[in-house]
Amino acid sequence: MKAGRHFVSAVSALALSTGLVASGAFAVQFAAVAAAEAAVVSSIDVRGNRRVDDATIREYVGIQPGRNFGPVDIDEGVKRLFGTGLFADVRINQVGSTLVVEVDEYAIVNQVIFQGNKKIKDANLSQAVQLKPRGTYSDAALEADSESIRQAYSAIGRDDATVSGRTIDLGDNRVNVVFEINEGDRTKIAAINFVGNNAFNARRLKEVITTKSSNVLSFLFRDDLYSEDRLRADEEALRRFYYNRGYADFRVISSYAELDETRNEYTVSFTIEEGERYTFGDVTIESTLDGIDTASVGRLIESEKGEVYSAKAVEDTIIALTETVVDKGYAFAQVTPRGDRDFENRTISVTYSIDQGARTYIERIEIRGNSRTRDYVIRREFDISEGDAFNQVMVQRAKRRLEGLNYFTSVNVSTVPGSQPDQVYLVIDVVEKSTGEFSIGAGYSTSGETSATGGISVEGSISERNFLGRGQYIKVSAGGGKNSRDYGLSFTEPYFLGRRISAGFDVFRRTRNYTNYNSEETGATVRLGLPITRALSTQVAYNYSVQEYSFSSRCDEDGNGVADPGCDIGSAYIDAIAQGAWTKSSVSGTLLFNTIDNMNNPRSGIYATFTGEYAGLGGDAEWVKLTGRATYYHTLLEEQDVVALLSVGGGHIIETGAPLRLFDYFQNSTRIIRGFESSGIGPVDSANGKDHLGGTTYFNATAEAQFPLPLVPDSLGLKGAVFADAATLYGNSLTQVAAGSDAMNWRASVGASLLWASPFGPLRVDYAVPVVKEETDQVQHFNIGISTRF
Structure with missing residues (x-):
């Protein structure tokens, strides 16, 4: 759009200037010249120029003294001078034997100044305008740039922004260009209406589209920005939604946005026709x-x-x-x-x-619009290359892969005829978008007093999905709370050795300060991932970590590394901490099966993982650990948007050499069962009867129904849920285990949840009531924290 606008402005300037030449003095002289077959002048006099020298102007005119010239030569000379973009007006007049060329030079821009802008920085606005320092000035360019700035503000949701452009004459044909900007207020979306929908209510359809109505949190989500492109994309999203649910005759009759200028608000309306369900x-x-x-x-x-x-x-x-x-x-x-x-x-x-099909070959693949992303990053998503047979299905599959990379705002693949009838050019047009991300979040956990992760925690990270335009992923993160610290670095190469194999590494350090002891863990993982089918993938990894445990000052006031007699901690913990640093060297393999329809808001599909880890390649740990989890989502009531999930999981650890340590065992968490404290169920220490020591085996199951909250705007991202959990954690070979506490005893709880798709990530609040429990179990009704679906 910008290029088109500039072209129109240039043509307008040329037409205006040419119109001036065609009138006035030049029109009279042109008529005189036209009356003769040819004319000859002895000299060319250049007037009005300040920066462009006489010789350059004479060269562009193209008429030589002593040689015949006619109207066509003058016309071509005028066009060439205007074509330089240096002159606002050109007049050519023959006076006797002299050809007089008078020019008015465009002023030179000294500075481009933006005033009143806070939401968009000067550097970004400078990229949006065509007037540049040391460039030429024109009124048409000033008006075009003012409109470009208005469009830039419209793109960030400020449609009532006003821009006034003016110049300051500095003398010597130089000017400063000043854009005075009134940014105005954010243009909100007051309402989104649907007309003609019967099978699905408006709330459900609003979740399908990306345009959202404004609410108190819109300044964080930034999803209430109106644009024509987004509206067209929403139309396509609605078509796909209905087509995939049996409504093959569905069509969008109209979609439009009406701006109330007095309130600076849009009302977006979709008129649809659902048709019959097939x-x-x-x-x-x-x-x-x-x-x-x-x-x-x-x-x-x-x-x-x-x-x-x-x-x-x-x-x-x-x-x-x-x-x-x-x-x-x-x-x-x-x-x-x-x-x-x-x-x-x-x-x-x-x-x-x-x-x-027709025998057509790909003669050439041309990629356009990728100023940052390397060509090979785009080409490798195609399973076809130059010289291969053209196949539309393979091309569309590659297009979806490119869109899935999340590097581009749009991807368009088209074909043009090649040099031969059976040859085509494959043209890939992309529009890049920012792939870097800085995020900061905060959370609150109500874990029990024995947990180091309770209370307020913060986390910040910097990530780049397309590092150096190579398609690589890198993330640096740091976070923690009052009693915890976490640091991490991750890197992934998605096409290792030129194949669709991901390779990467993770480096981390975690510190935890519990009530009676502290832990520090530093480690690294090197991993390889391989897709098997569209839904099934695998990952293998080598893991190395060092854990160090020490008594807290509460249990070791003199710092001699020995628990004080009055320390309220079980003998199993005292023995484990006394063993000092502990090293784990292991290999692991994971199978992942994923058919989830939407990872951010799942409504159907299965997400299942199974991991086997062997520790014993050096280090202190010697065991085999097996864990698995499968979650199934299914929409119960389509119109009411009620979604059910069933989840089952389990884990087992097998001792293969040295005895298992206390910290090798599985411990309870909210991912296993809610309504109980972290490390609050399972075998207990016989010394005090309350410290839970974990188990070698656990099984768990969850049934949950999620639903929209009535009277709460859907744009807030809030949902409710009811659930029932069941789990068992048992088996422990430590000598300190209380008799009978390591038996396979089941626990169960029921409760309700509030789920929030917040700007800081998915959060949830659970209230659970245990309905089956043991006397030694530690109950915790409330839990607030990050929602981990998978």
């Missing part, structure tokens, strides 16, 4: 290619008869079939879905036709 009818495959067994590839179909129609299921099937057929050697194969609607029964039968 289910899948018969789903079949037909092929004209020899060697393709339609029965064998039928397992790739992502839908079944009777299921609710989903455009995503059709799209996924097309991709799966195309990949399989291409792998079988049919590089030009084309999979085309053909739908047959039964309006009476509201079903859509789909036939996937596999045919030989």
Whole structure:
């Protein structure tokens, strides 16, 4: 848009100046010259120039003394002089045997000054304007730049910002350009309305779109900014939402935003037509290619008869079939879905036709718009390259990968004809966005007095998703509270050795100050990740850490490393701390299965992990630890947006050499069961009957229903939940374990939660009541902290 505006301004200036030449004195002289077939002058006199020397102007005029010239020569000379961009006006007049060239030079910009701006810095505004120091000045450029500044403020939600441009004459044809800016107030979105929706209420549809109405927290979220581009994207999001839920006839009739200038507020309205809801009818495959067994590839179909129609299921099937057929050697194969609607029964039968497509090759891949991101970072997301067969499905898959990188605000892939009829150019246009992020957050945990992470905590981090334009990820973080400190550095290369294998490392240091003892842990991890299928991936890692334990001043007043007699701590802790520093050297492997629809706000899918870790490659630890967790999300009531989740997990540690230490055992946390303190269930120390020593095995399960809160604006990101937890933690070979406390005894709790998608991350408040517990268990009803879904 900016370039187009500049072009119009330049053309306007040229037309205006040319119009001046065509009138007045020059028009008379031009008529005189036109009356003759040709004219000759003995000299060329240049007047009005201050910076551009006479010789340069004569060269641009192109007329030589002593040689014939005509009207066309004068016209071309005028055009060339205007084309330099140095002159506001040009007049050519023949006086006797002299050709007089009079010019008015544009003023030179000395400084560009911005006044009244606070929300946008001078450096950013300087990039938005075309007038630059030591450049030429024009009124058209001043007006264009004023509009560019207004657009910059509109982009940050200040549509009532006003900009007034003026000049200060410095003499000697030099000026200062001053833009006086009144930033105004943020333009809010007062309401978002939907007309024509019956299947889903407005609250549910507001969660689908990215435009949000303004609220008291909008200054943090910054998601209440109106833009035409965002409105178009919201239209597409609504289409996808309805198409994937059976409404194949859905359409957006209109979408618009109305600005109330007196209140400086937008009202955004969507008028839609939902249509009928369809289910899948018969789903079949037909092929004209020899060697393709339609029965064998039928397992790739992502839908079944009777299921609710989903455009995503059709799209996924097309991709799966195309990949399989291409792998079988049919590089030009084309999979085309053909739908047959039964309006009476509201079903859509789909036939996937596999045919030989046109033999077209990719002659060249051209990437445009990536001023920062390296070309190879974009190219590697394509499974095809120059010289390969062109396949639209493979191209669209690469486009989705590029969008998933979150490096670009937009990605557009198009084709243009190549040098031969069977050749095409693949053109990739990207618009980059900021990939660096600085975040700072705070939280509050109500963990029990034995925890070091209770109370207020803060955390800050600096991360870059596209480090040096190489597609690498780096993060530096620091945080802590009254009794804890955390420092970390992470780095990931997503394409290790040029393959779709991620490699990286993590370095960390953690300190904890508990009531009776302190711990310090320093460690590092080196990891490799490999995708297996679209939903399944694996990661292997080597882990090394050193832990040091010491008694707190409360238990060791003289600092001799021995617990004081009056220290209220079990004998198991005294023995473990006395062993001093402890080193762990291990390898681990993780399998991850993920079909979650939206990681920020899940409503369907499975997220499951299983990790096995072996410690014993040197160091003090010698054990095998197995842990796993699976969470299933399912929408119970689509219109009311009620989502259920079921989660199960477990862990087991096996001693393989040296006896397990106290700190090797699993301890309870809110991820296992709520309603009990951290380290508040399981085997206890016989010395005092209250210190929980952890267990070798745990199992847990959770059932939860999440729902919107009535009368609370959805833009606040608040939800409610009710839940039921069950868990057991048992098994311990330490000699200090109280008899019978290491048995497999189940605990259970029920409760309610408040979930908040805050600017600091997902937070939740839980209130849980234990309904099954042991006498030695430590109860904690309230818990406030970071919400960890997976």
